[in-house]
Amino acid sequence: xxxxxxxxxxxxxxxxxxxxxxxxxxxxxxxxxxxxxxxxxxxxxxxxxxxxxxxxxxxxxxxxxxxxxxxxxxxxxxxxxxxxxxxxxxxxxxxxxxxxxxxxxxxxxxxxxxxxxxxxxxxxxxxxxxxxxxxxxxxxxxxxxxxxxxxxxxxxxxxxxxxxxxxxxxxxxxxxxxxxxxxxxxxxxxx
Numbered sequence: 001x002x003x004x005x006x007x008x009x010x011x012x013x014x015x016x017x018x019x020x021x022x023x024x025x026x027x028x029x030x031x032x033x034x035x036x037x038x039x040x041x042x043x044x045x046x047x048x049x050x051x052x053x054x055x056x057x058x059x060x061x062x063x064x065x066x067x068x069x070x071x072x073x074x075x076x077x078x079x080x081x082x083x084x085x086x087x088x089x090x091x092x093x094x095x096x097x098x099x100x101x102x103x104x105x106x107x108x109x110x111x112x113x114x115x116x117x118x119x120x121x122x123x124x125x126x127x128x129x130x131x132x133x134x135x136x137x138x139x140x141x142x143x144x145x146x147x148x149x150x151x152x153x154x155x156x157x158x159x160x161x162x163x164x165x166x167x168x169x170x171x172x173x174x175x176x177x178x179x180x181x182x183x184x185x186x187x188x189x190x191x
Contacts, residue, residue: 037161041128041131043128043171045121046099061163063159063163064080065080065081067079090110091107102119104119
């Protein structure tokens with residue numbers, strides 16, 4: 001029996017016209033490098049959308065986000081860890097918002113890393129919801145910057161996969177699994 005939807009990210013398609021279509025679906029495209037990731041989360045669309053729409057909560061599950069400050073209903077200021085301990089900052093504007101379906105954004109002019117993208121929420125039947133992120137970005141310093149970011153595990157393709165996995169853990173279990181020892185565990189060991 002065939003599944004009604006393919007939950008693989010559009011950027012994984014071997015058909016180049018589908019990949020090009022993914023970039024065209026972004027409302028105000030900024031960037032030349034395309035990243036796409038999808039994950040199926042066993043929660044209803046409205047819960048996932050509501051959690052995602054609270055951008056200030058991103059540091060709770062996005063490893064490289066230092067902070068997101070809301071300026072108004074559609075504009076936010078982002079601070080993200082960059083390669084070598086640097087911080088990259090920009091303002092972003094929500095360009096499309098369809099409750100329980102999708103959120104799209106584009107960086108404001110003058111961003112350190114021009115970027116844009118969209119996150120879509122689709123029903124997956126009894127399995128929950130398919131969350132798909134499609135991101136366009138221009139790495140600082142071009143291809144060399146992209147290679148450096150990859151070396152330091154700060155490249156958006158790597159981060160998107162990890163962040164969606166952590167979002168899934170948070171939404172399904174209420175916590176994010178980690179192998180890092182917590183301050184509490186260290187205190188208990190010292191006692």
